Amino acid sequence: MAKSKSCVVLPFLIGLVASIVLGWWGFPKVLYSQKTQPIRFDHIVHVEDQGMECEDCHAFRDDGSFTGLPTNANCVDCHEDVQGDDPDEALFVAEYVEKEREVEWLVYQKQPDNAYFSHIAHKDIECINCHPDVANMSTPPVYFENRLTGYSKDTMKMWQCERCHAQRGTSNACFVCHK
């Protein structure tokens, strides 16, 4: 009986393609869990319909710090009671305003405690350079949480900050960004 030749090229290609597909498609699917914000905050309702400005909720305080995601105190001026007929708003009033609980928003740009970022030092840069453009969205985008680290998929990494600093000539000293 003649010895049959082993199949090596095909398995190699199968392995190659399969691992590439798994690596680029399968791995993120496994690594990231998908979450939604506790309340479907509708920017379009607030910005276009109600004519609010960004600074009404996201502003610099007197000491130069940035409010970031506003607390309930910012919302209750209008939302002490349910204003419209959106079920999410009703949920907000019932579960958060009345129970005096802050909404545990999922932060797309969540950074570790040891990173320090000063918004006012970056005030000349467009918000959407680093943040998703939620101002034009009725529904906040899906939040992809890294199951291993607990951080958001969109969390910027150190090299991204360093690169921009280097390009602009801003200091890349450690303590400029660490605490």
Add this chain to the structure above:
Amino acid sequence: MGFDRRSFISLVVGGAVGTTLTPVIWKTLDDVSIWSQNWSWIPRLKYGEEGKRFALCKLGADAYGIKIKTIAGNPVVAEGDPDHPLSLGGICPLGAASVQLLYSPSRVRNPKVKDGNTFKDISWEEAESLLAEKIKAAGSDIAMVSGDETGSVTDILTGLVGQAGSKNAFLMPSESGPAAQALALLGGDGQIGYDLENSDYILMLGADVLGSWGNVTRNGKAFAAGRKKDAQYVYVGPAQNGTAAVADKWVPCAPGTEAVLAMGLAGVIIADGGGRPFWSGFSQFSQFVSSTYPLEKVAQITGVPAETIKELAQTLGKAKHPLVLTAAGASQGLGAFEAVAGMCLNMLLERINETGGVRVLPWNPRVIDAAMEHKNLLANDLVAYLSAIADGSASAPAVFMIYGANPAHSLPNLAKVQAALEKADFLVSFSSFMDETAALADLIMPDSYGFERLDDSYSPYGSAQPLYTVAAPIIKPVYDTKPAGDVLLSVASAAGLDLGFDSFEDVVQAKAEALGADYDDMVDGTAWVGTEFPVQDLELWSTPLREIEAPVADGKSLALAPVVRLKIGSSKLATPPFGTNAIRYDEMSGREMYVLVNGVTAKNLGLQQDDAVKLTSASGECQARLRIFEGVMDNTVVAPLGFGHTAWDDFSRGKGDNVFKLLPASTEDQTGVSRFATVQVVLGKA
């Protein structure tokens, strides 16, 4: 073609090559390293708007305004208040630790009633009705102790006790009692204060001005300002401490004999022509001083050489605005006649109601009719009362309420004090913390912590001007506690003792009104400062003075110099969680406290550095380690107060020993003030 091992290997190799072309490996490694830096038990920080709220700190003997930094409303850090006259931006070690105490493991989280050997949790309704019932049943057999000299909750307590028909209301011992009695003995009436800021020569006779005496932080600021104006500071005391370290001169003087030195100085000043013969009482006074306190005798009692006494007297005479501050090293334990001696020296130098001298403030006004006049309250001696109960010559009260104080740990005649507390039928503690007294109590009704309630303070001892401070609560109580002021008013009313006020806030507002202070301004953080001082007509010989009892050296025992270091704690507070690190390695070894003697003393006793030693006095004994420190007088041993806790929490329990055990108290004739600043101890190997 077949699929065999070679194919399989080829498949795997293809997979490996492909994997390197994906982010899998690098991302996993990176993520794992991040995962390893995010253990769930490492706390995460909370962010939010930063605020600054005004608060009152009463953790030590002082009561001063501080600022609390808050993040999203939660207090995080305490710092000084640049606008408060007793802080001026500074803060003491206890104030700096005050925020973390909010969550101290020794906080009492809800009312508790004694159940056998432990406590049972009960509700506030049950606790209040239980106490009201006991009070009703006790009639006039009711007593109270307060550690809060300056606050209005004490007025409510004295009012409650007074309304019930009892006079057994007491404050914890401090300098205020002897000072008030001293002023009365000299024909005056009011609260003694000191204008350190404007003095150019401050003679500290025993007073640890920058460490624990009076308004510590304010004193520090006054000292700093004084240095800019070339003011001089002389510390007289048995051992070097923080105050001595920065003073211009240290004059070693046997502990508790500083008042005798004052008399010696008076004698030299008079001999040099000081004082005025036409002053009322002057001739009797100078006669008394020269016969009872000749220079050699003073030198022998105090250990201060005659030459030095003369030099000090001369510099006092030359200063434009001298000020003499007389106190025991631990700011408690001197009798009224000793305080008189210090005052007389200031009178001789014409420092009364003068710039940079002694000020006499009006008393804390009474707004509750049934409350005791503050000066009468100060005249009641707690240690004598408790000792009498222990000895059987006075009966223990049916209801005994303790507020803002820890007598079961921080009183002289400690064994008698503890016995007396045990004898009380129903002991109630309002402590926020599980201190030694609360641990003995039959009922604990935990007061909310200072930052969780409205708090007020009128002119803490030492204040140069009448001062009223009110602080609003910064956060809601974190545990199931209630402000004692409101609880007491409610209990009083339930027990049929109507004090005329519905809430503590009403009492504070009434007091503000009585003083002419604006309540809203004060709550916003602006303390009220008064400008009126009652005119005094003091006489050096208004009451005949007597010889001060001096300690007798017997050649075997050493003079004990108990000292207070705020970072260790105070009479009402054990070492706070953040205070443990401030205790140096030369103050505590492991869990044992050091007592200090100099090399000669150690050699005479055959002791060496780090020896385990025992101190024994007439009232008890203590264990410690020995440290040889040359900043101590011969035949003297320095021992720190504030250790030896048996309750509280792991931060303070079981560390060191309680030096109060070594302090026997004797009662001063005529005034009834307890004296315990001149104690002899035997020091030997343990």
Add this chain to the structure above:
Amino acid sequence: MQAIEFKVKWGMLVNLDKCTGCGACTVACRAENNLSPEVEAGNKLRTNDWMNIYELSNGEPFPHHEVAYLPRPCMQCGKPSCSTVCPVVATTKDEEGGIVSQVYPRCIGCRYCMAACPYHARYFNWFDPVWPEGMEKTLTPYVSARPRGVVEKCTFCHHRFMAAKERARMNDEDPTQLAEDAYIPACAEICPTGAITFGDLHNPDHEISKLVASPNAFRLLVKLGTDPQVYYYSEREWVRKLGDNYLKNDKGGENV
């Protein structure tokens, strides 16, 4: 070793003729910088004391004995021994202002920097921080909570420097030219006797630049060439002389 010259050089001057050793600075530093409370703080080889106070003695017997107290933060050396030995560059002196950084996520805990620091100003987290229940609510947002295995040290309250720059930007001021009272570390701010002065050593308007010029100003262990940015001041010669020796009551490294 080459040292960078910064435009701004943050410095501290501690007046030892005003320090009473009370410990308020030690406590305030812990609260500000999220140092965890330590139950057994008696073993000084395991404690974490960014600001540590030593007792100095002139070594004379009674009655000629004199005492002084010396608070010791990180010296923020001009030529730091620590950053030169760090194998992973977790500590560097590369920021304008001259504060030596300490980056916790990069530190591998080899403690080489601790061996190198002649001031014993660096501390290792032998244990994970333990916060009594509820007390973690008093953590400030200014400094991250460090896990076990990393080294830490005083940073001159660097977060307050960053906050001062934010305030300056908010008020349209130049963040590189801060006013004297814009940035002050916690210890200097709260000292009851005002013993600690803080400011820019290169700025003639800041009080500290005048104070360090005094002949009574001195630094610790200058002979080692570290060029510390923390100065001390005393009119007492024996105190100044101690600046270049190990502390008299230091027993060869046991109680550092």
